[in-house]
Amino acid sequence: MELRLNVVNIYKAYNNKEILKDCSFFFDRSAVYVLMGPNGSGKSTFLRICSLLENPDKGDINYLRExxxxxxxxxxxxxxxxxxxEVGVFNTTVFNNVAYGLKIRGFKREQIQKKVQEALDFVSLTHKKNQNALTLSTGETKRMGIARAIVVEPEILFLDEPTASVDQENTEIIEHILLQLKQRLNSIIIIATHDKDSAERLGDFHLLLESGKIRKL
Amino acid sequence: MNFIIESFKQAFYLILNLDKQLLDIVVLSLKVSGIAVSIATLFGLPLGVLTGLKKFRGRSLLITLYNTFMGLPPVVVGLFLYLMLSRSGPFGFLNLLYTPTAMIIAQTILAFPIIVSLTHAATVRVNPSIKLTSFTLGATSLQTSFTIIREARYGIMVGIIAALGRVMAEVGAILIVGGNIEGYTRVMTTTIAMETDKGNFELATALGIILLAISFTINLLLFLIQKKGAIKHQWS
Structure with a gap:
C-alpha cells in the first residue's frame, strides 16, 4: 500500500507574520503535484513542514498507509x-555525495556502487563521479542533488525550486530528468516553483499557494 | 663570526652522525608533545564539536574561556602545575614532579584550549545547508554530527597541528615541572636554553636546526591542509 500525505489545517508564522493559515491538502495518489505561488507565499515553508524539517505552529502533518x-x-x-x-554539497567526490543516503542506511558496498552508478547515469553525471562536488556548476549541483535524492527511492519526493538560479540549458536538462522521473518513480512528487511554463510541462496537478492556503487549479 | 661558523659545523656534524645524546633528546621531545597533543585531542575535539553544534546555557561563556586560555602563558601553567604537584601540594602524593608525565600534563593544558577553540570555529563555519541536507536524506542526529565533523576536518586538523607547533616550541612550563634532568626530562627547548647558558653552542645549535626543521614541516603541513580545504565553487 502506498504512502499518502494529508496536511490538515496547518498554521505557520515568522516574526508575527502568518505565512500559512489554515492550510490543508490531501496528496492522495502517486502523481506530480506542482505548487505555485509568488515569492514569499510560503511554498518553501510548506515543503519544509511536510518533509518534517520544521514543525507547524498548529495543525497536523499526517502520513498515512492503509x-x-x-x-x-x-x-x-x-x-x-x-x-x-540551495543544495548542500559535502566536500568530497560526486560519487560519495550521491552515496550518502545509502551509506547511512547501511547498504552494502556492491549495492551502493550499483545504485549510485544508475543514479549518476540518470542525471548524466557519470563522467564527473570522481570529481570533488564543490567544483560542479550550479546546474550540475542541482542534478547531483536530484541523483542523491532519488537514489534512496523515496515514496514521497519534495523538490523546492529545482530549476532556480540555473541557466536555460541546465533548466531543460533538469526538466527532462524530472519528466523521466515521473515515468520511473511510482511516488508522490511535489515540486515548488514560480515558473508557470515549467509547472505546465511537469505537473499532473497544479496547486496555488495564496494567502496562506492551498487551492487546486 | 668564526665561532658561529664553528658552531654550525659542529652542529651539522652531530646531526649527520646521529649523535646519541641529540637523538635521545629529540625522541623524548616528540614523545612528550605527541602524547600531550593526542590527549588534548581526545578530550578537546568532542568538546569543540559539542559547543559548535549545540546551543545551551553558558555556551558563550565557555567559548570566551577557550579563547582566553588559548593565550595562556606557559610559565603560569608551569607555576600552577608545580604548586599542584609539589610535595606539599594537593597532588604531591603522586610523585609526578620532575617526570615526563608532569611535562605531558603541562603540554596537554597548553594544547587543549587551542584544539577546543579551533575545532569549535571549524564546526561553526560548516555551511548550515549540510546539516539540513543530512537530515533530509534520513540521517540520525549522530550521523549528522559525524557528517559535520567530516566537513570541518581540515579546520580541525589545523587546530591539532597548531597545538603541536605551540607545545613543541614551549619552554617555560616544562622547565618548571620537568626540571631538565639529563636522560630523563631533558627536551629540545630546555637543552637549548641550558647549553646556551653554559656556552656550549654545538648541541644548542644542532637542536635549534632540528626544531626549526620540525616547525617548518608543521607549517608546511598547515599550509597544505588549508589549501586542500579551500576548494571553492569554480563556476557559481
Whole structure:
C-alpha cells in the first residue's frame, strides 16, 4: 500500500507574520503535484513542514498507509526526501555525495556502487563521479542533488525550486530528468516553483499557494 | 663570526652522525608533545564539536574561556602545575614532579584550549545547508554530527597541528615541572636554553636546526591542509 500525505489545517508564522493559515491538502495518489505561488507565499515553508524539517505552529502533518497514521520517526523520515533550493554539497567526490543516503542506511558496498552508478547515469553525471562536488556548476549541483535524492527511492519526493538560479540549458536538462522521473518513480512528487511554463510541462496537478492556503487549479 | 661558523659545523656534524645524546633528546621531545597533543585531542575535539553544534546555557561563556586560555602563558601553567604537584601540594602524593608525565600534563593544558577553540570555529563555519541536507536524506542526529565533523576536518586538523607547533616550541612550563634532568626530562627547548647558558653552542645549535626543521614541516603541513580545504565553487 502506498504512502499518502494529508496536511490538515496547518498554521505557520515568522516574526508575527502568518505565512500559512489554515492550510490543508490531501496528496492522495502517486502523481506530480506542482505548487505555485509568488515569492514569499510560503511554498518553501510548506515543503519544509511536510518533509518534517520544521514543525507547524498548529495543525497536523499526517502520513498515512492503509488508513493508519504513521509516527514521525526515523523510519518515516527515510521514506521521504526534500531537495533544498540551495543544495548542500559535502566536500568530497560526486560519487560519495550521491552515496550518502545509502551509506547511512547501511547498504552494502556492491549495492551502493550499483545504485549510485544508475543514479549518476540518470542525471548524466557519470563522467564527473570522481570529481570533488564543490567544483560542479550550479546546474550540475542541482542534478547531483536530484541523483542523491532519488537514489534512496523515496515514496514521497519534495523538490523546492529545482530549476532556480540555473541557466536555460541546465533548466531543460533538469526538466527532462524530472519528466523521466515521473515515468520511473511510482511516488508522490511535489515540486515548488514560480515558473508557470515549467509547472505546465511537469505537473499532473497544479496547486496555488495564496494567502496562506492551498487551492487546486 | 668564526665561532658561529664553528658552531654550525659542529652542529651539522652531530646531526649527520646521529649523535646519541641529540637523538635521545629529540625522541623524548616528540614523545612528550605527541602524547600531550593526542590527549588534548581526545578530550578537546568532542568538546569543540559539542559547543559548535549545540546551543545551551553558558555556551558563550565557555567559548570566551577557550579563547582566553588559548593565550595562556606557559610559565603560569608551569607555576600552577608545580604548586599542584609539589610535595606539599594537593597532588604531591603522586610523585609526578620532575617526570615526563608532569611535562605531558603541562603540554596537554597548553594544547587543549587551542584544539577546543579551533575545532569549535571549524564546526561553526560548516555551511548550515549540510546539516539540513543530512537530515533530509534520513540521517540520525549522530550521523549528522559525524557528517559535520567530516566537513570541518581540515579546520580541525589545523587546530591539532597548531597545538603541536605551540607545545613543541614551549619552554617555560616544562622547565618548571620537568626540571631538565639529563636522560630523563631533558627536551629540545630546555637543552637549548641550558647549553646556551653554559656556552656550549654545538648541541644548542644542532637542536635549534632540528626544531626549526620540525616547525617548518608543521607549517608546511598547515599550509597544505588549508589549501586542500579551500576548494571553492569554480563556476557559481
Amino acid at each position: 488508513n493508519k497514521t504513521l509516527n514521525h520517526d526515523l523510519n518515516l523520515r527515510r521514506k521521504i526526501t526534500l531537495l533544498l533550493p
